[in-house]
Amino acid sequence: MTQLIEHRASRAADGAPGPARGRFNWTAWMGYLAFTALLLYGLAHAYWAFGGDGFPFGADDANPEYSAFEHVGRERLAPWIAGGFLGSAAVALLLALPGRRRIPARVLMGASVFSAAAVFCTLADFRILGNLAYVFMLKFGAINWTVINQLFAVVAVGLMVASAIIYQRRTSGACTGCGRTDSGAGWTSPEAAARWGRRAAYTAVVVPLLYASTRWAWALGIPLGISEELWEEGKKDNLWIAGAALATMGALGSLLTLGLVRRWGEIFPRWMVGLRGRRVPVSLAVVPATLVSVLVTIAGVMYIRLHFQGAFDNQKDDWGATVPEMIWPVWGVALAAATLAYYFRRRGVCKRCTRG
Structure with missing residues (x-):
């Protein structure tokens, strides 16, 4: 109890506002949500790396001509993707845990942006946008397993970037909800x-x-x-x-x-x-x-x-x-x-x- 009081007093001294009473503090859970999504998807790719069925990318893509790894099979590609998502999960966990890390905030944020860029530039493609347009046109036949996996990957790294922004706000004394500080807008x-x-x-x-x-x-x-x-x-x-x-x-x-x-x-x-x-x-x-x-x-x-x-x-x-x-x-x-x-x-x- 004493440590909790000291922690709140320290945050008040630093000018960092605490969560409003009676309100769900969604910013405190964003990092854990990102960690869970990245961990599960990393484990899914580990399953595929060991021979599991259903690998969605590379040469196994429903439309490999759109893939950045058109001629790369599951045996070579799945281990690399598994390592990338499991590594990203570790970064997301560091962002979620309370307190400051010995690793500089800019390094953790850079890792988050790198993970998102890797997914956006390699795994994801225009089929997500095309399928969204077809959904509005009530044409659902174009949605396939690869597109579903692309969407999950994009959401997972998106949560990771959001948690990195929250971490940067928290460690800099800004409001984790809006990012404002007392120094002006x-x-x-x-x-x-x-x-x-x-x-x-x-x-x-x-x-x-x-x-x-x-x-x-x-x-x-x-x-x-x-x-x-x-x-x-x-x-x-x-x-x-x-x-x-x-x-x-x-x-x-x-x-x-x-x-x-x-x-x-x-x-x-x-x-x-x-x-x-x-x-x-x-x-x-x-x-x-x-x-x-x-x-x-x-x-x-x-x-x-x-x-x-x-x-x-x-x-x-x-x-x-x-x-x-x-x-x-x-x-x-x-x-x-x-x-x-x-x-x-x-x-x-x-x-x-x-x-x-």
Whole structure:
């Protein structure tokens, strides 16, 4: 009991707010959740490394041509992935345990970012985004075992990055819930966020429209950026109609991005019967925008990776089929920045530390 009182007194002296009474302290459990997910997935890959059935990556991928390890079999690949996830689980546990580590915080955070980058650039690809679009179109047949594993891997390392951010806040004396300190807001203030968030939002609108313009052109009979032969081939299978539909969904989503810097993104407009005049919940904008920013970045990185792997060497005359996707990381980063700025502008007073 004495140690608990001293610990709280020490935190108060350091300016680090404790959890609000009566509220579930989700930040204290984030690291343990990341550890559990990473550990379980690491053990799954250990099972596959010892000959278990169901390995989803590399040469065993449902579509190995999209994989970074297209010609690498389970025997060689599974042990490396198992080691990566089990090592990440160890880092996540260090982030979750109370107190400071002898290992510098920047090293633990760097390891978390490296793990996420490794998953985003190698294991995950555009099929997660494509399957999400197909779900909205009520087409569930494209979802397969590899995509499910990609999604689990992305969520696991995402939890790890979140726990690293919480750890950095905790060890620096900031509020673990909002990240605020007593030294001032700076670039995270609502005024500053409104400035740089507006530029990010406009960028996130333009990039998907550039991509959509090629797909609309193909559907209208204009082989923009592709050969006549490829266009005729896609026309026979009605690929350009489906591509235009997906592009339209992306374009509509890009226009919704404007809500991050417009009043109708904060107050429901008058034409929304039953909701007009009410404040838009922050999470209603932040959660889907964050999800899309991650998925389009992963998809764009995959196209860049395939380019360097030489997958498009025979398609130099068909730049319209690959180049627009290569700028998707710009879209993803810009959307993430615009979403963060929206959150900074609207988060209000923190219920944990009462800073605002």
